[in-house]
Amino acid sequence: MARLETSGYTPVLILGDAEWLSLRAVAMGGRIPKDRIARRLRRSGVLDDQGITPSAAPALHGVAGATRHLDVARFSPARPGQRAEAWIGPERATIVKHEPDGYHVYGLDGCEVPSAFVQLLDVRPRHNIDLGPRILPQSVYSFIDSGDLDALAEEFARIARQLDRGGEPGQLGGPTPLTDGFASGQWTLSLISTSTPRDGGWEVVGSLTTLSVPECLYELIPKSVATALDGGAAPEVVAQVAASDLPEELVLAHMTSLELWMRVSSWFFAA
Structure with a gap:
């Protein structure tokens, strides 16, 4: 070949x-x-x-x-x-x-x-309209972890049907830019990680998972990690929590393209 x-x-x-x-x-x-x-x-x-x-x-x-x-x-x-x-x-x-x-x-x-x-980072101008939802179920975590993107697309469509019940846009029971993106298949998932040499191998020193639709961009954070961060936990405690591979709910943390770029820009250069 x-x-x-x-x-x-x-x-x-x-x-x-x-x-x-x-x-x-x-x-x-x-x-x-x-x-x-x-x-x-x-x-x-x-x-x-x-x-x-x-x-x-x-x-x-x-x-x-x-x-x-x-x-x-x-x-x-x-x-x-x-x-x-x-x-x-x-x-x-x-x-x-x-x-x-x-x-x-x-x-x-x-x-x-x-x-x-x-x-690959889906960095582009957006209106940044964030009307939720703010939490995704454990199933989304599992489908991302397994790489089953067909099942993930079906789950996003199911979430949209569950949340959109004919209400006014942005109100309870109505569509939001995020659920519209789920329903129409206009979403993008990006997985980013960086590693540096350690003890003859490579150690992951940074990672980021983002989910976007045309109007907004989010970081996906396991709920336990988000709770530890909100509580001001020490970095080593947050890292220990993040190392767990148990499926859990995911928090949608709204971010801008500029914030994403600032988070990862140093990863493009030698450590």
Whole structure:
């Protein structure tokens, strides 16, 4: 499957899952493999007896010296899921886009990383009309956690039917921008996390889940975490609460696109 595209301004590697894992290990200083996967990488011009070829190397410069890993996924009923990762070093970054035909791997200068991710964050101007609801049931947490987006879409539509009972817009029993978005399928879910090296592996040091409709943007926060934050709990206590994987209700905390950008902007650069 492995392919090396060199027709653009920067080389792009198109790899399967096993090919990417094998090549990443080499880029991080590992031994040059001699298995079936390595043979495919050699035939495509990505590997040779010395390691990564000069033609493919610019796509992988960010991996060896990476001090931050960024993972962003975006889902909506209107289009297939989108996901991109970045291995970010002091000067260069390696971007990995998950596409239908495999992982598209290419390199960028560090200053260019934000432009590769901004569309996945759903950052855009909004009227910021927040009329609720403010709590989502445990089922939403479970469907997000399992990645069952069809079930999530059905659950959002059910919530809209339950809350919209023919009342006036914005009033009890009437539609809101959020429930309208649920009913019409005009919602977007974004999952963002960042990790830094620790003890030979990677430790998640920040994460954010957002839900948006055309009129408003929210952070989704487990209710126990929201309660701890509201109570002024110490950061280590909040982290301990957040580590629980038990399904629970989710609090919809309204935020603006600017607030979202300020929260995550430092994640686009080396730690």
